[in-house]
Amino acid sequence: MATARSxxxxxxxxxxxxxxxxxxxxxxxxxxxxxxxxxRKSKQRIRYQKVxxxxxxxxxxxxxxxxxxxxxxxxxLFEPDELDxxxxxxxxxxxxTEFVEACSxxxxxxxxxxxxxxxxxxxxxxxxxxxxxxxxxxxxxxxxLTMRGRENLIAMKPSGEGxxxxxxxxxNEVREADEIFxxxxxxxxxxxxxxxxxxxxxxxxxxxxxxxxxxxxAEALRKLVKDKAEGGESTEVGGxxxxxxxxxxxxxxxxxxxSTGKAPAKSGRSGTKTAASQQKREPTKRAKPRAKGKTRARx
Numbered sequence: 001m002a003t004a005r006s007x008x009x010x011x012x013x014x015x016x017x018x019x020x021x022x023x024x025x026x027x028x029x030x031x032x033x034x035x036x037x038x039x040r041k042s043k044q045r046i047r048y049q050k051v052x053x054x055x056x057x058x059x060x061x062x063x064x065x066x067x068x069x070x071x072x073x074x075x076x077l078f079e080p081d082e083l084d085x086x087x088x089x090x091x092x093x094x095x096x097t098e099f100v101e102a103c104s105x106x107x108x109x110x111x112x113x114x115x116x117x118x119x120x121x122x123x124x125x126x127x128x129x130x131x132x133x134x135x136x137x138x139x140x141x142x143x144x145l146t147m148r149g150r151e152n153l154i155a156m157k158p159s160g161e162g163x164x165x166x167x168x169x170x171x172n173e174v175r176e177a178d179e180i181f182x183x184x185x186x187x188x189x190x191x192x193x194x195x196x197x198x199x200x201x202x203x204x205x206x207x208x209x210x211x212x213x214x215x216x217x218a219e220a221l222r223k224l225v226k227d228k229a230e231g232g233e234s235t236e237v238g239g240x241x242x243x244x245x246x247x248x249x250x251x252x253x254x255x256x257x258x259s260t261g262k263a264p265a266k267s268g269r270s271g272t273k274t275a276a277s278q279q280k281r282e283p284t285k286r287a288k289p290r291a292k293g294k295t296r297a298r299x
Contacts (some may be wrong), residue, residue: 027113105140
C-alpha cells in the first residue's frame with residue numbers, strides 16, 4: 001500500500017462493525033506556486049498588522065476577540081473560552097447512519113474529497129467488505145465527521161480499489177438555483193438552433209481525461225521563475241496526529257452477523273475483543289496494563 005501522510009485517524013462504524021481507518025488528502029497542493037508581496041526598494045517581505053479601526057493602533061493578540069455584527073450595526077462579542085465551549089470535541093468515529101443512491105446527491109453539495117485507508121492489517125478485511133458492498137449496491141454511505149471543532153456532513157463511496165469520503169455542504173449553505181436564474185427569459189427558442197448545438201456537442205463528445213488539460217498560466221509562471229533565476233535576477237529578501245486510546249482487535253464477521261441479525265449477541269460481550277484480552281492469550285508477551293476510558297461517540 002502506498003505511503004501517504006494521514007491528517008486524521010479514527011474509526012469507521014457501520015452498526016456493530018467498527019474498523020480503524022485513517023484519512024489522507026485526495027488533492028495535491030505541492031504543485032501550486034506561492035507568491036509573496038515584497039517591498040521593491042528595501043527588499044523586505046510585506047507583513048500585515050492588526051490595527052484598531054480609525055486609531056490605526058496595533059492591537060496585541062491578547063486584546064483581540066471575535067464579534068458578530070447584528071442588523072443594527074452593533075456587535076455581540078465573544079471571549080475565546082465562550083467559543084471553545086461551543087466547539088465539538090473531536091470525535092474519532094465516522095458512523096454511516098444511512099445510504100442513498102449514488103446519483104441522488106446534487107454535485108453542488110460536494111465540497112472536499114479525502115481518501116480513506118484501513119489503519120492496520122487487522123482492519124483490511126472489514127474495509128474491503130464495506131467497499132465491495134457499496135460498489136455492488138451503487139450506494140453512498142452518509143454520516144458525519146468532526147474535524148477541527150466543526151461537524152461535517154460526509155458521503156462515503158468506492159474509489160478505485162479503496163474508499164473515499166467527500167465532505168458535503170449543508171442545505172443552508174447552498175443557494176437555490178431557481179432564485180438565481182429567475183430573470184432568464186422563457187421565450188421559445190428556434191428548434192434548428194438547438195439541433196445545431198446538439199450536433200456540435202455530439203461531435204465533441206469523448207471520455208473525460210483530466211491529464212489532457214494543462215494549467216497554462218502556472219506553466220508560464222514556472223518558466224518565468226526559472227528564466228529569472230537562471231538569469232541572475234534572484235535577490236535576498238528579509239523579514240520574512242493522535243490516535244484514540246484503547247485500540248481494538250476486530251472480530252469483523254461476528255459483528256457483521258449480529259448487525260444483520262444473522263446470529264444472536266453473546267451474553268455479556270460486545271463482539272469486539274480488546275487489545276488487553278488478546279494479550280492474555282499470548283503468555284510469552286507481557287504488557288503493562290493500559291488505562292481504559294475510550295468514549296464511543298455517536299455519529
